Amino acid sequence: MTNNAQAQQAPLKPESLPDNELPPVQRDTLLTGLPILVTERPGSTSVAVAVVIKVGATFDRVGKAGLARLTAECIRGGGGGYDAERVRLELEEAEAQLQVDVDWDQTCLLVTGPARQAATLIDLLGRLVTTPDLARRDVAETRFKPFQEAAIAAARAAQTEEAAADALFFQTLYDAHPYHHNLLGTPESVAAITPADVADFYRRHWLPNNAAVIIVGDITASQVRGVTRRAFGGWAKGKPAPATFLPPNPPDQLRLVHQPQTGPSGGQVQVRLGGILPEATAETRATWLVLTELLKRRCQPWQLTLSHRRLPDSPWMLSGVCTPETAPAQIERLLQLLSELRDTPPGEADVRAAQAAVASASRDRVPNNRDLAQRLARLETYGRSPTAEADILNRVAAVTPADCHALAREMLGRGRLIIVSGGTASLQASLAKFGTVETIQP
Numbered sequence: 001m002t003n004n005a006q007a008q009q010a011p012l013k014p015e016s017l018p019d020n021e022l023p024p025v026q027r028d029t030l031l032t033g034l035p036i037l038v039t040e041r042p043g044s045t046s047v048a049v050a051v052v053i054k055v056g057a058t059f060d061r062v063g064k065a066g067l068a069r070l071t072a073e074c075i076r077g078g079g080g081g082y083d084a085e086r087v088r089l090e091l092e093e094a095e096a097q098l099q100v101d102v103d104w105d106q107t108c109l110l111v112t113g114p115a116r117q118a119a120t121l122i123d124l125l126g127r128l129v130t131t132p133d134l135a136r137r138d139v140a141e142t143r144f145k146p147f148q149e150a151a152i153a154a155a156r157a158a159q160t161e162e163a164a165a166d167a168l169f170f171q172t173l174y175d176a177h178p179y180h181h182n183l184l185g186t187p188e189s190v191a192a193i194t195p196a197d198v199a200d201f202y203r204r205h206w207l208p209n210n211a212a213v214i215i216v217g218d219i220t221a222s223q224v225r226g227v228t229r230r231a232f233g234g235w236a237k238g239k240p241a242p243a244t245f246l247p248p249n250p251p252d253q254l255r256l257v258h259q260p261q262t263g264p265s266g267g268q269v270q271v272r273l274g275g276i277l278p279e280a281t282a283e284t285r286a287t288w289l290v291l292t293e294l295l296k297r298r299c300q301p302w303q304l305t306l307s308h309r310r311l312p313d314s315p316w317m318l319s320g321v322c323t324p325e326t327a328p329a330q331i332e333r334l335l336q337l338l339s340e341l342r343d344t345p346p347g348e349a350d351v352r353a354a355q356a357a358v359a360s361a362s363r364d365r366v367p368n369n370r371d372l373a374q375r376l377a378r379l380e381t382y383g384r385s386p387t388a389e390a391d392i393l394n395r396v397a398a399v400t401p402a403d404c405h406a407l408a409r410e411m412l413g414r415g416r417l418i419i420v421s422g423g424t425a426s427l428q429a430s431l432a433k434f435g436t437v438e439t440i441q442p
Contacts (some may be wrong), residue, residue, distance in 0.1 A: 037213070050215075052212050214376045249413070269332060271320050273331070275315070327420060
């Protein structure tokens with residue numbers, strides 16, 4: 001059977017794909033615009049309380065990458081009459097943990113502990129989020145410095161050869177667009193951040209009408225309604241900052257950049273190949289899940305990074321390590337694989353295997369209250385319906401080879417960027433078979 005014939009067949013329906021159900025979510029909204037989402041899970045004995053701010057590293061100030069993350073970490077310094085030591089003791093006595101996560105699109109503060117401590121944890125998180133001490137311009141430098149030094153240490157520890165190749169890829173692909181920097185920032189960018197920067201970031205972005213409170217656990221909505229309103233009702237709303245960024249300048253054809261290494265010749269080079277994704281929609285989400293799995297399988301052992309962000313122009317990237325001698329052949333083979341996926345619909349068996357892998361990954365997860373709170377936080381950030389999300393695997397089962405091919409053509413029909421980091425200048429002669437080689441000095 002030809003691939004074109006396969007593409008015209010009825011939707012594939014792998015056997016026993018499970019429903020990806022989410023527990024019922026009760027939703028309330030305060031006068032400030034702050035949504036309160038409660039999911040009751042009787043018998044779980046624990047509770048997870050999350051505050052998600054719908055702003056992340058995309059809004060880091062120019063030259064101060066890592067600002068969103070440092071602002072979130074500074075929340076541990078206290079607020080609402082509690083200093084850092086009181087926060088530590090409250091968490092310890094409640095047998096609870098505070099987790100801080102920052103990505104490109106959201107900041108999530110998550111407290112987990114026994115269900116009997118739900119009121120205490122909600123009150124604590126309310127103090128830290130609505131009136132944080134380190135969001136004041138006049139905060140003592142001695143209170144700010146430990147958080148800044150920890151962030152500098154984290155950024156320094158992340159400076160590996162792999163991270164340097166990633167950074168070169170994103171800097172070249174995005175230029176002045178904020179996606180060009182990393183979440184942690186660099187030691188230099190974090191060192192440039194001041195307490196006033198943290199205070200300004202908090203006031204501009206940490207707003208109740210740009211956030212949500214999510215409570216999941218062995219509680220009822222009526223049990224936490226009063227304490228939630230007391231803890232967050234005084235949070236002053238404002239106007240969220242708009243996304244006014246310079247657009248990226250992606251290649252309209254194949255662009256190849258080589259950064260030779262300094263010092264003695266080494267035995268490996270880092271290769272990055274990718275570009276900018278078409279914008280995702282609710283209708284194409286299931287197809288993207290299947291196509292992502294197809295790409296991972298086709299391009300092994302290359303590692304795929306692909307995620308749609310809130311802003312358009314999200315990146316995709318394949319990364320690998322090889323020797324200077326084998327790099328040209330491996331790049332050529334990878335380009336061939338991508339061209340085949342762009343030009344020819346995938347086979348029915350390949351799509352079935354990808355669908356089964358997506359279903360298996362979901363089936364193997366046994367979500368606890370923390371996992372569900374994090375998942376609901378992401379749904380809220382991206383404006384996705386929990387009801388629609390619960391049906392995602394049913395929609396995955398209906399994805400056809402033709403659906404995957406349409407997205408692959410759109411994704412892979414664009415210009416691509418290849419970054420080769422390492423090797424000597426002599427490598428450029430071998431890379432010239434792909435086109436003009438741009439050289440960037442370290």
